[in-house]
Amino acid sequence: MDFKKTIRRVSTLIVASLTTLAATHVQADDKVYRLKLAETWGPNTPILGDASKNMAKLAKEMSNGRLIIRIDSANKHKAPLGVFDMVKSGQYDLGHSSSYYWKGKVPNTLYFSSMPFGMTTMEQYSWFYHGGGLELMQQVYSPHNLLSFPGGNSDIQMGGWFKKEINTIDDLKGLKMRIPGFAGEVLAQVGAKPTNIAPGELYTSLERGTIDALEWVGPAFDLRMGFQKIAPYYYTAWHEPGSETQFLVNKKVWQELPDDLKIILETSFRVAAFDMYTQALHENANSWSKMSSEYPDIKVRSFPPEVINALKQANGELLKQQAANDELAKEILDSQASYLNKMREWTTISLQAYLNEQTN
Amino acid sequence: MDFKKTIRRVSTLIVASLTTLAATHVQADDKVYRLKLAETWGPNTPILGDASKNMAKLAKEMSNGRLIIRIDSANKHKAPLGVFDMVKSGQYDLGHSSSYYWKGKVPNTLYFSSMPFGMTTMEQYSWFYHGGGLELMQQVYSPHNLLSFPGGNSDIQMGGWFKKEINTIDDLKGLKMRIPGFAGEVLAQVGAKPTNIAPGELYTSLERGTIDALEWVGPAFDLRMGFQKIAPYYYTAWHEPGSETQFLVNKKVWQELPDDLKIILETSFRVAAFDMYTQALHENANSWSKMSSEYPDIKVRSFPPEVINALKQANGELLKQQAANDELAKEILDSQASYLNKMREWTTISLQAYLNEQTN
Known part of the structure; x- marks a missing residue:
């Protein structure tokens, strides 16, 4: 029958057309993936907050609009230190935070931000990308349904603002200092009294002598805090020689992304991380220039060798304890120590x- | 007529199907762009040659196969120092090389690799991305139908291998040293005899005393050359504190790329550049570890302050002449000097x- 033949011919044409069309689009999966990211920082936090904005913009542009990431700052989700849990549970797909915030939950996360007397930023990036660091980090996060990637470096942290000069290890004994986390534990080992104080109360606490010293970040963040007006000694770095943030990804969300979006997302992380580091360098240089010209009485000091050695020893003992308690901790710490040793x-x-030959 | 109606209905269905299909693919431009890249390096050159391979792989994966880059090494195109011209003319779409190779052609290209006593690698990346460096580089390349992007850093170059120790500026007078380019001009200003010698003849020239010293790159490239066997003094850096390579793009080729492939290509450049830098750090650390344990008699030296100051002065005078002759040169040099000043x-x-507090 003509009718049947025609239908058959037309059907063949339809199939052929669709096949041709499909063939020219064989690799395109044009589904739009909408992901939600929770960041630890408040809205419009400079440097730290720029990282996920830059990342989301890049992911959108490179994917031609197929990967859209919405960023919720701490004012929205109300849980700045809940990012780990929210991404683990799938409440958020992505997070931007710092690995050492989770050490109370998963002790081995401590080692992927920055360690006292540890690697500088570039030494640490080399370790992450060529020395096995990234693989070790995934090993720590994987049991928690998470992937973790370097999320941008806020540059070397200064040792902090002190009201009095530190000349001997005795000057640290009994010293009340705002310094949270593992570095505080190191200071406690040599007799200091580390404490944590909410950011909004730091200035008054230092001014009134509730504390004798504090560490915050570096010039780019310290300038607006005004500590230079009330504590003349600005100590150089020892406890965070290159603080790396992190991007977290819910593993199930990751697995559901097509291959090209996986690589686009991972690349966006890498570029945003590197951008954050150059931005931090740039802003620190600008802020230090402004700070040192507006406050010429700031006295930059380094701890004397005696103090450095005592802190190094305390740090080493604490790490030794951690390595003794946990096999993976030992593996990570050994990897870092041998990499640092060779790289340094x-x-x-x-x-x-x-640098030295030009200042000698 | 039933027949006609059916055909009409089927046609409507075809159109509807195709329209729907087209709508879900609205943003996809699935044309495959095939670009050719010429690199200055020979095939399988480590570090330098990995940059464009990493870049091409990333561009292909992120574009889902829509951006395919073929790499021709120097053995193929036979013109290692013809990359600028070949990309300018459109014979190649892309290039990977070093900006200071073009200073005989376009003098202002000199300033985008690494300058004696200039910025370190990270200081220079900050300048490129936040201090106006990238824009100045485009200004230099734009009249030549080219775009230029940072293409990866080979890390600090060592000052080179010397048969005798350099204690005073007199020790440099008459010294025959293989050191090409602008750094050679600086050395000539203080009385040395810079020369250029083909890589294959370097070892014999140094062994036989045709030259007294030479600079090559750093441990990762120097180790296999074997200079440590015949020249015991390994001097620290002064002339290339962070040598940046470059990706070149023919401007017309760039303009014809769709927006998403433009950003994918530029991002692939950035990631490959950063990867090359961490790889160079990693390889230098490994090679130095090997070299210093296998050849424990290598004596690492820094030029004494007198020599450094004389070289700095000579460098400053040469740059002053260049700034006086060319307005754009002045603008670039001023930008670098003020950025370095603040950043340092x-x-x-x-x-x-x-770094110092731990070695004091």
Whole structure:
């Protein structure tokens, strides 16, 4: 029958057309993926808050609108230190935070931000990307249904603002200092009294002598806090030589992304991380320039060798305890120590020698 | 007529199907763009040659196969120092090389690799991305139908291998050293005899005393050259504190790319650049560890302050001449000097202080 034949022919045409069309679009999966990110920071936090904005913009542009990421700041989700749990549970798909915030929950997360007397930012990036660091980090996060990636470096943290000069280890004994986390534990080992105080009360606490010293971040964040007006000694770094933030991803969300969006997302993390580091360097340089010209009485000091050695020893003992208690902790700490050992030999004759030869 | 009606209905269905299909693919431009890249390096050159391979792989994966980049090494195109011209003319779409290779052609390209006593790698990345450096580089390349992007850093270059120790500026007078380019001009200003020698003849020239010293790159490239066997003094950096390579793009090719592929390509450049830097750090650390344990007699030296100051002065005078001759050169050099000035103040109290406090 003509009618049947025609239908058959038309059907064949339809199939052929659709096949051709499909073939030219064989790789395109044009579904739009909408992900939600929770960040630890408040809205419009400079540097830290720019990282996820830059990341989301890049992911959107590179995916031609197929990957859309909504960012909720702490004012929205009300749980700045709940990011780990919210991404783990799937309440959020992504997070931007700092790994050492989770050490109370998962002790081994401590090692992926920055360690006292540890690697500098670039030494640590080399460890992450070429020295096995990234794999170790995934090993720590994987049992919690999470992937974790370097999320941008806020540069070296200064040692903090002190009202009195530190000349001997005795000057640290009984010293009341706002310094949270593991660095506080190190200071406690040498007799200081570490404490944590809410950001809004820091200035008054230092002014009134409730505390004798505090660490915050570095010039880019410290300038607006005004500590330089009430504590003349600005100590150089020892406890966070290169603080890395992190992007967290819910593992199930990750697995459901098509391959090209996986690589677009991971690449957006990497670029945003690197951008955050150069931005932090840039802002620290600008803020230090402003701060040191507006407040020429700031006295920059480094702890004397005696104090450094005592802090190093205390740090080493604490880490030794952690390694003794947990096999994976030992593996991570050994990996960091041997990488740092080898890398620092090179840093010493390259970057450090270059910087020193011009100031000698 | 039933027949006609059916055909009409089927046609409507076809159109509807195709329209629906087209709508779900509205943003996809599935044309495959095939670009050719010429690199200055020979095939399988480590670190330098990995940059464009990593870049091409990333661009392909993120574009889901829509951006395919073929890489021709120097053995293929036979013109290692012709990359600028070949990309300018459109013979190649892309290039990977070093900006200072073009200074004979376009003098202002000199300033975008690494300058004697200039910015370290990270200081320079901050300048590129936040201090106006990238815009100045585009200004230099734009009249030549080219875009130029940072293409990866090979880390600090060592000052080179010397048969005799350099204690005073007199020790440099008459010294025959293989050191090409602008750094050679600086050395000539203080009385040395810079020369260029093909890589294959370097070892014999140094062994036989045709030259007294040479600079090559750093441990990762120097180790296999074997210079440590015949020249015991390994001097620290002064002339290339962070050598940046570059990706070149033919402007017309760039303009014809759809927006998402533009951003994918630019992002692939950025990630490959950053990867090359961490890889260079990693390889230098490994090679230095190997070299210093296998050849424990290597004597690492820094030029004494007298020599550094003489070289700095010579460098400053040469740059002053260049700034006097060309307005854009002046603008670039002023931008670098003021950025370095501000940034180094911060580097000194952050990174340098941190490194020094642990070796004091």
